[in-house]
Amino acid sequence: MAAAAQMVEIWRGGLLESSHAGHAVICDASGTVRESWGDPDAVIFPRSSCKMLQALPLIESGAADAFGLTDAQLALSCASHQGAALHSGAVARWLDGIGLGEADLRCGAHEPYDRTARDLLIRSDQAPCQYHNNCSGKHAGFLTYTKHIGAGPEYVAPDHPLQRAIKDAFEEVTQIPSPGFGIDGCSAPNFATTVQGLARAMAYFAAAPETGSARDRAAYRLTRAMAAYPEFVAGEGRACSELMRAMGGKVAIKTGAEAVFVAILPAQKLGIALKIVDGASRASEAAIAGLLVRLGVLDAQHPATLKRLNAVQRNWRGLETGITRLAPGFA
Template identity: 65%
Template sequence: MTQPVPMVDVIRGDMVESRHAGHAVICDASGGIVRSWGDPDLAIYPRSSCKMIQALPLIESGAADAAGLGPRQLALSCASHNGAAIHTRPVTEWLNALGLGEDDLRCGPQEPADIPARDALIRAGDSPCQVHNNCSGKHSGFLTLNRHLGAGSEYHEPDHPVQRAVLEAFEAVTDETSPGYGIDGCSAPNFACSVHGLARAMARFAAARSGQGTREDAMVRLREAMVAHPELVAGEGRACTSLMRAMNGVAVKTGAEAVFVAILPDQGLGVAVKIVDGTTRGAETAVAAILSGLGVLDPQHPAARALLETPIASRRGIPAGRIQPTEALLTGWS
């Protein structure tokens, strides 16, 4: 089947009011498809779900070690954070340690998703800056690599050595020649691949073990940093953070326009999900259902229940419906 598969239902009363369809692939370490829904060959932009791939050259080049980066900075390099103080302070400290500042970033300013941080800016009469951008950790990683390479300041441009290094890593771990790129919200190129290619890359992160090679060592360090610091990868109230806290060693990452990936080291599996209407709630519920089906997420855990049967209520708190995975995602697990 190449058409998108209904994955998530939004139910009000006894009627399906909305339905989110999508494509998904579970891939093993050999690159083979364990299970799929929809079209595995569909070309997509992974958006922020591939930040751990974009961070590979940071470690492989020796730049991370030369700069003395630890797991917290590596987690931030993979993050789409809320712009809370827990995120902006370490990013600022990271830049200061490089002898750089907010003006050296090329991600653009963004209002924090963290409400207390946003309200503090409003009360102070300040405007958001680039450090508040949810990609400021990734861009700090780009700046660290760029300083190591001694290249020009416009590190976000597609033909810059930093982005050429990212493309090399991206094509190697997806095992595909990217058909092109789009400019992401943070102004960096986002290289396209298939849903299968993205799942294949996540499976390689899952199968990597320390001592197998430079790339494998980098993969292990990044996935372990994400799992060790889920609060830095996203933030309080976010699905990435709550799901990683609910599982044992599984790394997950969201991307804009309803992309979601998962890295399962114990199983050697990678997961990629794309909801075609771009709705985050659809991707979050779909990936939670798949992780539950794979046995790494307890469906009774509060973080899982919040996504597998999300209650819908009126503004007075009267139960009105629910958001839940379809039978296509709930059945067929052995």
């Protein structure tokens, strides 16, 4: 087993203050590893970075078309959103349109990450609901599939037909049997895989044709939906949304908790997966930006890039205090 590679450094006063190590893989459409850092076979939980895999049954089953889902809703099915009115309202309308409601969700409620939405709840003395959960779009997709096939309401149970379909799709596109699962923050099973397996799945999405098998068409649609509606995938100020906009909708990217990040590059038919072992999102954002710059799809001088890569740190008085940059030898 290879050791994790140093990927991101934080410098202050000319001295290295902190560093972050991880694993990263770039795969092509054949599943071949083009480049790697650290251990490609490191087993990880992809967390929310694999939501597009979890959404495959939604389209493959015919549920998305049966309920007339839009590309914006498909993007929302892959989202880790902010709980802004844009997001929670869209989920509420989606469920209402299929005859369901907030009580049918199994993701749990938490305070919205969007400050405007949070402050509005506080001022009106209201509690957050499940629509505000950052995974509520994914769960709306889960409920749509469940209603389409007439399955039971406990759709996050590992033995539910939905979760069995997700596991089958997950293992087929990663091309690796999952060694197990953990329960994610939204209560759904999250299947483990290797960094290489996750990159291979992203390369599959990148190369999936518009015409072909039901899965090919599903992967194609989900990739384009994410890239076309970055505001639904995350939200204002978030790396996923800002970097996808910076790339002009040509690349789809997605973060996951504990510093996982993936990218789908259709023009080059490449997939990227990375994991920072200490779980620091500042490092995963810098690392994915570095790889996207390396592959020529992201402008190194774009403000969204500079916010995360070669990012100057300033204190509350505006004084420059340090910089976040890639470690030598990475990207």
